Amino acid sequence: MVHSLTEENYLKAILSLSNENGQVNVNHLSKHLSIKMPTVTAMMKKLHSKKLVQYEAYKPLKLTDKGKKVAALVVRKHRLTEMFLVEKMGFGWEEVHDIAEQIEHIQSTEFFNKMDELLGFPKLDPHGSPIPDKHGKMVWKEYAKLSDCKKGDRVKLTAVINTSEDFLKLLNNKGLHLGSVLTIKAVEAFDGSMVVSYEKHTSETLSQVVCDRIRVEII
Amino acid sequence: MVHSLTEENYLKAILSLSNENGQVNVNHLSKHLSIKMPTVTAMMKKLHSKKLVQYEAYKPLKLTDKGKKVAALVVRKHRLTEMFLVEKMGFGWEEVHDIAEQIEHIQSTEFFNKMDELLGFPKLDPHGSPIPDKHGKMVWKEYAKLSDCKKGDRVKLTAVINTSEDFLKLLNNKGLHLGSVLTIKAVEAFDGSMVVSYEKHTSETLSQVVCDRIRVEII
């Protein structure tokens, strides 16, 4: 079964929003895709009838297993493309996203399998995001959200969920990178922000918005 | 100005048909694209209003200079992609066409310029077809059609126009390849077929259909 470029984009968006926020509703999806809500509703009905999405009026959206697989395969194609553009074609990381958004819709399993092979079957992309295998299986080590950890935890930064330029810049400004080992010194009940220490930083504050998007391994 | 995938395909088809046959009409295009004539007529009107095609009812179709450039840039992207897939990714020539048909519509000048660079700025693809430069200029050496040559001419096979599998197989069966040097021994007035000799072949007959699609340099 093939799916239109449009359908693929909706499925991918649902997957990525549900990784970021847990719940996904029509409004989120609408904003994320810059597509008006009625259009989203209509597409959800269509994807529901194709058994890719569980949709009931006024209920949050969920991918079916089938939908999850399709979405994961698109993500696979996207991440392999980004890797390929950087590693094999000499592009900078900031340049590759828009190209990968287009190439991820190319229909040719062999094309992406070849990239995979040439790249040596990578498991994670440079943001720490997992690359699904050719069956759509994410070897997603179910990392914890930093925001779900508690005072005293020592954790290793293993992945970031959002890869917007602004977010990466913020991490950079604070000297945070994949592999950083943080100790949680305090969690503010008021705004969900965390005070952490790592390396030369004895006391840095990270807002809840940031902590929500950081994935860690508790050590 | 960007053009839809659909528009690009029409423009490319007109360019390729006019290289093959000289004249292009709605019926040819319709067959070539497997799209019904009324749809083609409608698109011609649209492309005319965008000044990409010269269209007048019942007249043959012609690309404007602008249309020619757009079409040539699509061809450039197609041929570079084919080269890249073969040279840099290890695909066989028979596998690459369908993938290239999709990738040729990717919108990213840098992506294709990078391929061009990695390939060492090739001028011809392995079929002998010229690769337009980044401005859409074909360094088309205006090769002669084999079918326009006359008895006694000695010519070098420099390019083939049609790249269907059946056509390439025929050339292969006859031991013809790029660079073959042919001597024209006779031209049959009746059916336009030619009797030629080359290498170990002292007398081979090529039908007009074949001769029309072979480009040569007279030496």
Place this chain on the structure above:
DNA sequence: TTATTTTGTTAGATGACACTAACAATATAC
């Protein structure tokens, strides 16, 4: 608990690109 805001749905329209059916022009054959 009622009022207001936010979120979601239905209904109806639009543009792009395809189709079929019917008719018109051009080209070819007799």
Place this chain on the structure above:
DNA sequence: GTATATTGTTAGTGTCATCTAACAAAATAA
């Protein structure tokens, strides 16, 4: 030079993915 075949156009539909306007449900605030 009329008849026939081929080619091309017009008119009217359909589907996909989008929109706006209007209304409805759910969540939040007063």
